[in-house]
Amino acid sequence: MNPVVHSHRLRVRYSETDQMSVVYHTNYLNWFEVGRTEFIRHADLTYRELEEKGVMIPLTDANISYKRPAKYDDEVEIRTHVSEITPIRLTFAYEIVRVADEELLVTGKxxxxxxxxxxxxxxxxxxxxxxYAWLEHQHKGGK
Incomplete structure (x- = not known):
């Protein structure tokens, strides 16, 4: 099974870096949120529309593994997919890759x-x- 992966690119802004021009570690969690939001938008749906339907998707846990630093002005790609889904729970997995050299920078869930x-x-x-059916379909790779 190969889940559907949604990609979203962004460029590292100066305000996201520390004194060493390296992306400050908490910004990756913000980028995960960007990945989730754009993944759901890919279904012609927004978080706002879900909330208007009375559905919330609060975060319960997060994990992140840093491989290499992203630096100021790097273009990065956030790759997001559904790694697990049940009627009650949902897990997204992420990879953040530097576009120029395809180097894996961060993974997380x-x-x-x-x-x-x-x-x-x-x-x-x-x-x-x-x-739910759409999310499950994404998890199963569109099959």
Whole structure:
């Protein structure tokens, strides 16, 4: 099974770096959020629309592994895919790669739970079956 991978490019801004011109470590988590947001937008859906439907996807856990630093003005690609999905939980996996040389800089995962607006867990497969089916389809590689 090869999940669908969504790619989004960005250029490292000066404000995202430290005194050594290296991307400050917490910015990668922000980039993971960009990857998630653009992944969902790829379904012609936005987080705002999900929230309007009463579905929230709060983060419960995150892990990150730093391989190489990104530096000021590097163009990087955030590669995002669904690595696990159940009716209650969703895990996204990420790779951040420098575009110029395809060097892997960072890998990571974020784990989420589906909730209503009161943050009570829900089964997305019942609440929004079309959205769940789309996410499951992405996880299975579009098969």
């Amino acid at each position: 974020t784990m989420h739970v589906f909730t209503n607006t009161a943050l009570k867990p829900i089964r997305l497969s019942r609440t929004e079956p079309e959205v």
